[in-house]
Amino acid sequence: MIDKSGEWWTGSAFDDLVTYLREVTADSHPAGPVVQSTCECGGRLFTLEADADEGCARRTCTSCGRVAPIADSAEYWDDAEPEAVQCPCGEDAFETGVAIALREDGDVRWITVGVRCVACGVLGAPVDWKIDYSPTDHLLTAA
Numbered sequence: 001m002i003d004k005s006g007e008w009w010t011g012s013a014f015d016d017l018v019t020y021l022r023e024v025t026a027d028s029h030p031a032g033p034v035v036q037s038t039c040e041c042g043g044r045l046f047t048l049e050a051d052a053d054e055g056c057a058r059r060t061c062t063s064c065g066r067v068a069p070i071a072d073s074a075e076y077w078d079d080a081e082p083e084a085v086q087c088p089c090g091e092d093a094f095e096t097g098v099a100i101a102l103r104e105d106g107d108v109r110w111i112t113v114g115v116r117c118v119a120c121g122v123l124g125a126p127v128d129w130k131i132d133y134s135p136t137d138h139l140l141t142a143a
């Protein structure tokens with residue numbers, strides 16, 4: 001269940017982040033698939049670095065330390081000035097998910113990265129960016 005009563009929306013499970021991402025993208029880039037980030041080790045908690053101007057993000061697994069760019073972020077990373085994403089509560093470990101808006105032809109149009117704080121449940125969407133090339137099938141699984 002999403003709790004909207006406080007200053008920030010909070011959720012108790014990843015499904016709440018999915019709902020949140022559908023709501024925040026509804027008026028701009030309506031989310032189709034929402035894919036949960038999962039590390040190769042099976043870990044699902046990450047710290048996140050993001051550059052909202054450049055439009056890229058990468059996650060670091062809190063279990064094994066493996067670093068992975070989200071979607072096509074590796075291509076823009078060298079030009080980015082990423083900052084660590086931090087929850088208002090001070091925590092920096094999140095469940096993360098990627099909301100994907102699709103064009104009519106099925107190509108990816110927009111990427112929105114969402115986070116749910118493991119400590120307090122606050123939901124956020126710290127970075128999103130446009131995809132303006134094709135094909136984009138590889139992005140559908142690069143959460």
Ligand SMILES: [Zn+2]
Pocket residue numbers: 039040041042043061062063064065066
């Ligand atoms: Zn891992």
Ligand SMILES: [Zn+2]
Pocket residue numbers: 087088089090091117118119120121122
């Ligand atoms: Zn928090």
